[in-house]
Amino acid sequence: MLNQEIKKRNIPDALKFFSGDTVASSADWQKRRAELLDYFQSEMYGYIPAAPDEVSFEEISRDELFSGGKLELYTVLIKPRVNGKIASFKVQCVLPRKRIKGAFIYADFFDTVPSKCLPAEEIADNGYAVFSFFYEDTSSDNNDFTNGLASLFFEKGERKESDAGKISIWAWAMMRVMDYVQTLDSIPKDRIILVGHSRLGKTALLAGAYDERFYGVVSNDSGCAGAAIERGKQGETYKDAFIVFNHWFAPKFEMYALGKKELLVDQHCLLVLTAPRKLYVASAFLDKWADPDSELLACVAASPVFELLGKKGLSYSGEFLRKATALHSGDVAYHLRDGVHYLNRDDWNNFIKYFDKTFNH
8 A cells, every 4th residue: 555655665744844743734734834845945946036026928929820710829928027137938828719717837848839748729629728838948958047037047147055946947937927827817817727747847846836826736747856756766866867957956956866965855745835726746657767656656645735724635545556547536636647758638638637627616
């Protein structure tokens, strides 16, 4: 049983303060939540910058014939200003012409709509708007902190030990897209969902933890430093990720990634920061580098926090899954699909099926 696996791996209790005291009420939880959010920023991802002094939006293109004219497709330039400096990035907006049930904000690895991982027409046909952006349009996926949004925060690109890594910068971009979506009368403001795959699944989890405006957060195949428990994990580890992608993290994370010091948390403590909102974790059976077993285990370990807050955790208490399965009956949802590391139509259709269900309750 997975609860026994939690004990076997010596996974920290999300409902215990670092002092050892137990979280016993929703008021206690707010204090614990603040403690965890600060810890993840200080020790792992770096502090997410404060909201900009102002942010403006400019429509720069429109395709009136997208999908045979049945959908709206237009591009908006998002321009945040911080301390007199302005940077910008593009978000591509696909809106159904019929009533909109909800909306996805999605950071993409591609700059086209639709893309290999974004079946925009199918999503819109199901009644959802989707606002997507190419993640490197916000700041490059490397150690250069002088370009894009990163240029707003770092003098000469130099960072201190708990300054934002690129995951935090991309999370900040997701929140600026949320700023824009909040200006649209056609979008239900209380039904906006973050989606990210792989490193951008890590990003979605952090953005959703920090910004409570989101209705739900979807992490797809985010694995190490995302939705997967690190203790006892198979495949990619903190060390593997940091050696290749140290720019994702705060410089301070090096001592944890290289085993010089052990973190007081594990990744389920990031998942719980979505509570009491909707949390959805998705895995692929053959994605051993991300480790679907450890992603499922994180959902189980996170569930007691949701239950303390009057929500329903992951309704599963069996063994690790060995076939494609969707677990959609709680406020913590999970699916395992066949195949490898990817974000495909089966994933999106599972997300839509789940959120349709929650909207109707």
